Amino acid sequence: MKKMDTNQVDNGKLQVQVSSLPQNHPIDQASVSISYTGDPQNILEELTTDNNGRTPVVELPAPPIDYSMAPNENQPYSEYTIKVNASGHEPVEISGCQLLPDSTAIQPVQLNPETPENPFMDIAIAAHTLYYEYPPKIPEDEIKPVDETGEIVLSRVVIPEFVVVHDGAPGDPTAANYYERYRDYIKNVASSEIYATWPDATIRANILAIMSFTLNRVYTEWYRNKGNDFTITSSTAYDHKWIHGRNYFDSISQIVDEMFSNYLSRPNVRQPILTQYCDGNRVTCPNWMAQWGSKYLGDQGYSTIQILRNYYGQDMYINTAEEVSGVPASWPGYNLDIGASGPKVSQIQDQLNAIAAVYSSIPTTNQDGTFTENTQHTVQAFQSLFGLPASGIIDYPTWYKIQDIYVAVTRIAELT
Known part of the structure; x- marks a missing residue:
């Protein structure tokens, strides 16, 4: 039995981001309290959200960073309970928010309008997969047959707007289905499967494996072809x-915002590889990637593709989806910077102004189809607010983040 370590010698950072359902608009002046999950009555921080729905970033105790750098009996993250109250909304309590040392944790909180039908929401975050023992993966073929009669297969690889997550085993009829935006789903899974303290190349390799696996489920309509109404499950088996x-x-x-349209391919295979x-510690898996092993390769300076090929073979390569679903317009194929002009600039200015109407720290920009310093300042404010490098240049990650x-x-999302 693993044990909780009380020796909190390092610090991590935490920000709470509060928005409303179903509009996804930030909630100003929400009250946020933070306490240890093991001692919920002892309030450590009392915060208020700003007009962007964000609390200040606070530093909180976390275990030694060494605990997340190798398999360890001591819990490598601290757990916090977050209570959120906002006028006109039902309160939410989240227990088990995980904080790693030398990392910034983002806790999104979505509040329902206050009605008799919306009860108090209590969310308990389950333990991380590298700390708690979950059922091991049941092996499958990495390439699915697509020539069976009645097989549902998409004609091309498309990044979906949503995935439907069945929160349990495939055959569990009591498990709830959740509609999750694709990038939010990948961020959730990666934060549940690996540690943010690991080397950058290791994190990228694991995120690519998670995205490729997920897109294989999407592309082959794996569960829907079996008569289910979901895309993927939350079961590790x-x-x-x-x-x-x-x-x-x-x-x-x-990293997800930068790489979200990528997946892993083999030559002459159309579908993303499963x-x-x-x-790689409690469970070994020849010919699959070992998470701890990928961490050690990252420590040795292996690149992302070297880590992936070490486990999946030299014929594995990184591909890009042909289409991103649910966005108003596709990436123009080049960066937009000062001096750029035309309909793509005009469209992005219109979108930035619509966002600025909701997030007031973002200034509006001229909507004249010309990328001026005024537009650059708006882009920089957007990038700073949403965790992108504030270059003022609309590159690939910034374009799709704006979308x-x-x-x-x-x-208002039709699926909430």
Whole structure:
């Protein structure tokens, strides 16, 4: 039996981000209290959200960083309970928010409007897969047959807007289904499966494996072809660990935003590869990626593709999806910077102004189709608020982040 370590010698950072359901708009002046999950009555921080729905970033105690650098009997993260109250909304309590040392944890909180039908929401975040013993993955073929009669297969690889997560084993009829935006789903899984303290190349390799596995489920309509109404499950025996309501980590979030349209391929195989993996400590998995092993390779300076090929073979390569679903317009194929002009600039200015109407720390920009210093300042404010490098240049990650936030704030999601 593993044990909770009380020797909190390092610090991690935490920010709570509060928004409303179903509009996804930030909630100003929400009251947020933070306490140890083991001592919920002892309030450590009392915070208030700003007009962007964000609390200040606070430093809180965390275990020694060494605990997350090798398999350890001591819990490598501290756990906090977060209580959120806002006028006109039902309160939420989240217990078990995980904080790693030298990392910034982001805890999203979505509040329902206050009605008799919306009860108090209590979310308990389950333990991390590398600390708690979950069922090991049941092996499957990494390439699915697509020539069976009645097989449902997409004609091309598309990044979905949503995935439907069945929160349990495939055959569990009592498990709830959750509609999750694709990038949010990947951030949740990566934060549940690996540690944000690991080397950058290791994090990227694991995120690519998670995305490729997920897109294989999407592309082959694996569960829907079996008569189910979901995309993927939260069971480690069948898929990845996804934890309802959990926090994610800023470093993982940035990498997902940069790489979200990528997946892993083999020559002459159209579908994304079902890249299976295991922890490599409690469970061994020849020909799959070992999570702890990938960490040690990252320590030795292996690149992302070298880590992946070490486990999956030299014929594995990184591919890019042909289409991103649910966005108003596709990436123009080049960066937008000062001096750029045309309909793509005009569209992005319109989208930034719509976002600025909701997030007041972002200044509006001229909507004239010309990328000026005025537009650059707006882009920099957007990048700073949403965790991107504040270059003022609309590169690939920034373009799709603008699309993502624009859709979130201008359309009430039909699936919530």
